[in-house]
Amino acid sequence: MHAIRLHTFGPAENLTYEKVADPAPGPGQVRIAVAAAGVHLLDTALREGHAGPAPAPELPTVPGREVAGTVDALGAGAPEHWLGKRVTAHLGFAPGGYAELAVTGVERLHEIPENLDFAEAVAMIGRGRTAMGVLLFAEPGPDDVVVVPAAAGGLGTLLVQYAKNAGATVIGLAGGPDKTAQVAANGADLAVDYTDPAWPEQVAAYRGKATVVLDGVGGAVARECVALLAPGGKHLSFGWSAEGIKDGGPYVVEGVTQSVLGEEMRRRAGGDDPIRTLELRALAEATAGRLTPAVHRFPLAEAAAAHRALENRGTTGKVVLEP
Numbered sequence: 622m623h624a625i626r627l628h629t630f631g632p633a634e635n636l637t638y639e640k641v642a643d644p645a646p647g648p649g650q651v652r653i654a655v656a657a658a659g660v661h662l663l664d665t666a667l668r669e670g671h672a673g674p675a676p677a678p679e680l681p682t683v684p685g686r687e688v689a690g691t692v693d694a695l696g697a698g699a700p701e702h703w704l705g706k707r708v709t710a711h712l713g714f715a716p717g718g719y720a721e722l723a724v725t726g727v728e729r730l731h732e733i734p735e736n737l738d739f740a741e742a743v744a745m746i747g748r749g750r751t752a753m754g755v756l757l758f759a760e761p762g763p764d765d766v767v768v769v770p771a772a773a774g775g776l777g778t779l780l781v782q783y784a785k786n787a788g789a790t791v792i793g794l795a796g797g798p799d800k801t802a803q804v805a806a807n808g809a810d811l812a813v814d815y816t817d818p819a820w821p822e823q824v825a826a827y828r829g830k831a832t833v834v835l836d837g838v839g840g841a842v843a844r845e846c847v848a849l850l851a852p853g854g855k856h857l858s859f860g861w862s863a864e865g866i867k868d869g870g871p872y873v874v875e876g877v878t879q880s881v882l883g884e885e886m887r888r889r890a891g892g893d894d895p896i897r898t899l900e901l902r903a904l905a906e907a908t909a910g911r912l913t914p915a916v917h918r919f920p921l922a923e924a925a926a927a928h929r930a931l932e933n934r935g936t937t938g939k940v941v942l943e944p
Contacts, residue, residue, distance in 0.1 A: 624720035625924040630670030633928035646696030656739035658718040659687030660940040685718025689739040708734040708741040734908040744914035746937035748775035749903025757889040763788035770838040773800035775939030778915040843872035
């Protein structure tokens, strides 16, 4: 098979498209003929050798932790009904997604509904589950004014849709006219270009104070958003943003900011496997048509270009590699 390999930590150019041996599923595993592999900003940090929520990988490695495709082989003990199924899976901390074939345990599989393509399924298994977790901390309603930084991204797109469906007034921030146009088309009541120094004044003039900021960005944008909050407003901080990587953490304000990733999210999600609970909710929202993920597609062989575009904020929606 072909796969993307990383032999040395460093820039995106270190990702190489190579011919490697086909993986074989072990006991309780299946092999997936990959049709879409998700790319996360965390992948770019791991590529450089930075540990974060996931440990830095041993080299050489095939990056990638989110896949969708068709089950083409079964390991010992894997139920036969999975063979030939369209599935998606988050591989956890195990790499291997940027490839034509990937293996994972049957307990990680979700069958893909017919109304979702492979890339959309990858978006929901990754960005979708995070969106469902974030929203456990601030269920928006008609009385809310919700600000979403990075509203043109894979996660921001879903948060805008969910808040609009709940009746909230939604203000989406994005960088540049193309991205703000996409945010407006996605349903935001106001789409604002945060590269314009006057953007906070635009937001304040539109609806005054906000009640909720759903912030996966951090840095200067987060500071301005928090300044726009009404008394009692919430700043929910999450994700592994470019600002977080650079500065060592997100922007937080005591008494206002709540970091929503971690054990408290798991507790609120409930169930024997809280992360799987969130994945199921995300897929159900997409299956019902209430959430529609945005996807930015790259050929598998162009993984380096996908990383560069993501790092330079040159993407919209969830970045996906397609073999």
